Amino acid sequence: MTDITDLGVAAIRDGVAGGEFSAVEVAEAFNANVAAAQALNAFIVATPDAALDAARATDARRAAGQPLGKMGGVPIGMKDLFATQGVQTTAASHILEGFKPEYESTVSQNLWNAGAGMLGKLNLDQFAMGSSNETSYFGNVISPWRRNDGGNAAMAPGGSSGGSSAAVSARLCPAATGTDTGGSIRQPAAFTGISGIKPTYGRCSRWGVVAFASSLDQAGPMARDVRDCAIMLEAMAGFDPKDATSLDLPVPEWEAGLNADLRGKKVGVPREYRVDGLDADVAASWDRGIEWLKDAGAEVVEVSLPHTRYALPAYYIIAPAEASSNLARYDGVRYGLRDLPDGAGLQDMYAATRAAGFGAEVKRRILIGTYVLSAGFYDAYYTQAQKVRTLISHDFRNAFTECDVILAPTTPTAAFGLGEMVSDPLAMYLNDVFAVPASLAGLPAMSVPAGLNREGLPLGLQIVGRPFDEQGVLNAGLAIEARAQFTAKPEKWW
């Protein structure tokens, strides 16, 4: 038998259900990998007992002949942006260090209800703000991947779901939750050679997820392959009356609907994404993707998304604006860090607490957001950005009159080394240039591994679909996956 930790969600679920191995054996195997991977710093908190408890429950259900659930016996990693009852929930920020919620987020509860267990809380960029996992108060996550130059430079696992991407690709967990505000599932998935899908805005409840930018935040699965993403998304998604922006729609059976035959489908290739200076390996990977989808029976057409170049600037107004308001609640009054200097009044306490509690990138975005919302600037920035957002949505709507899904690279480059970009936030922000438009439009979008670049680092291809058409996105992803034959995995060095 192969190592259990090389198995994905479907294989574990089926193996447990079929009695090939017990859920407890699975949990123990992954617990061991988590414990042995401190060097990656993927987890802020490991919860081996929680994983074992869930596994025992699954084994007991199986022994009693009861159904095991969509994720029965599958242990997962939980991004530390999801509130987990009684387990420290930090958003990777000092300001929430030690905070143990008395409630469980809807998405994590859905997963537990489906039979999944929790291996631990995964590291991330602080408040999900970052593209390299270098803004966490709890230290950088180190990608398990290295360049093939024989050196040992630490690589970025992407962000903000960098703990999730590192853990899944290093076989610390078969799957993990991510959240995506402007690419935070897709970009780290691309950087680490795994799959990840951000569903249509509203598919997954935001209740109990620490908010970054409410109108953009959306949870989704990160896993080894497309099928595993489909299974896990089914478990995560669903209408939640506690989230006013939740979609009141039934959850489709995405796994059962998987079909890599794309005959009759049209794939759009957006002209504006062929930016000058696009990395040659990335461009070549995109071209291969086009051929693969043709091979799967799809017709490929060029489409235009004319406002693409305004997406990133609009995103960096809207997201910080919302964040500046969403993060006002971390004030030292009711929970989390409180810094109360001697003789301090209320304003002093706010200032001291927030100065000590938030990291530099979080402060930068709070300042940007506060600025763009302030009197006299609101119309020039925020209102204008919202208009751009509407135009971006129109772009996609128009494009989808000519195609069923859109194919593009997930990122303009493969992973970069830790520390290589920190001094240049704008270059860092550009990493999300292909991911952000789908976020602004609330569209389902996924990244699937498409091969390695000349440095031996993974590249991802992105599929963007119509609203609610996760199935179309997953199917195109499956068609690529079948042809990319991506079997590379990081050499274990940790």
Next chain:
Amino acid sequence: MSNYRIHGATGEWEVVIGLEVHAQITSQSKLFSGAATAFGAEPNSQVSLVDAAMPGMLPVPNRECIRQAVRTGMAIQAQINKWSRFDRKNYFYADLPQGYQISQLYHPLVGEGSLEVVLDEKDPEGSTKTIGIERIHVEQDAGKLMHDQHPTMSYVDLNRSGVALMEIVSRPDMRSPAEAGAYLAKLRQILRYVGSCDGNMDQGSMRADVNVSVRRPGEPFGTRTETKNVNSVRFVMAVVESEARRQVDLIEDGGTVVQETRLYDPDKNETRSMRSKEDAHDYRYFPDPDLLPLELDDAFLEECRASLPELPDAKRHRYENALGLSTYNAAALTADVETAREFETLLASVAKAAGKGEADVAKRVANWVLSERPGLLNANNVASSDPKNSIEANTAIVVATESGQISGSKAKEIFEKHLTSDIDLAAEIAANQQTTDTGAIEAAVDAVLAANADKVEQYRGGKEALFGFFVGQTMKAMQGKGNPQLVNQVLKAKLG
């Protein structure tokens, strides 16, 4: 138009007033959470995770709060916006857990409406004035800081945090303290009729921010100040008076009015500066991304409209026109919704028991409710809510009077006895039945006239005021049971 003027050293000034009224919406739970809203609960006993702004918590609009605000808008003939949106008003304070208040700046739920106020409440048919209402929007209340619990720390009670408020913003249409008072009183009356706010100003369910400026008559508006959280009609009038006076004195002394927020001190009857425009917050309003725009469908609006009660003005006119009540009585009966409700219940009950139309008995019921009964309740310290003051007891008394079974004075006597002791009301009425036996009345009259021959002489000599004396003597002789009309008739005939 009001002729209210402030007489300054340099001439006359006109005061311009606008009110922003915060009214707590009557609902079981808060605007965006399921926590309860009861007044006077233990601190922090009515706080949900949402109200405490725990990480990842989200607001979900409470349908009932929206419904109440829409019904209120309909009651002031306002435009109801089928599309509205919630905005965040951002500022830091310890009583504001989210760091922002969810309110409606750009697209309020209710648009333009108006209220008609009577300028002299003792003269309901006197001159009226229409006060414009700019908008009603819905927003969250904040919590409450407690500074007296600890020597160096302040405590916070979040029970009110997230409670639904309507902010009802008037046009600057008022020109005197009386108009401002009348507007606030009328607004409170309507809110209570609609049931969208209990109007208890002493519990903070309703409070007003009073905007005051002064100008020479006919000139453009002056700079206004806003006096916050004024919690009675009387105080609103006092604020207008003292603040207008302060502004006039200031200007006439060569100063200028600064746009600022002020507080009213009822003990000193003066306002004082709280903060000026310079250190005003930049609230950074923007649409709340946790909430979708509010879209109201026709069925919802129809239900809101259908559920509106008859409003005070319409009710007053109906009392006058259909029931034939005096203007004064109609106004008195409709002044507050409980009085009107009780009157209508009693009216229906009396009409049914007497087998008559409501219009036929309305005057008697109105007089009983407004003139006769209140004195009896007061004199005996019986609350109007006392079970003794039941609709059944009132019906029995009024019907017995209406049918001529007992006289009006007997009715009061019996009702008082009923209030203060345990009597069988029906038996008491029967025992005091007035007689219509003309023989008995004639006998009694004859005896009275015979015993008072001198007075008969005087009466016949022109002292007609003595008629009442003969009536009284006859009634006394008959232990109050003689039918007054018959007694009068017989006396008139016998006295010639």
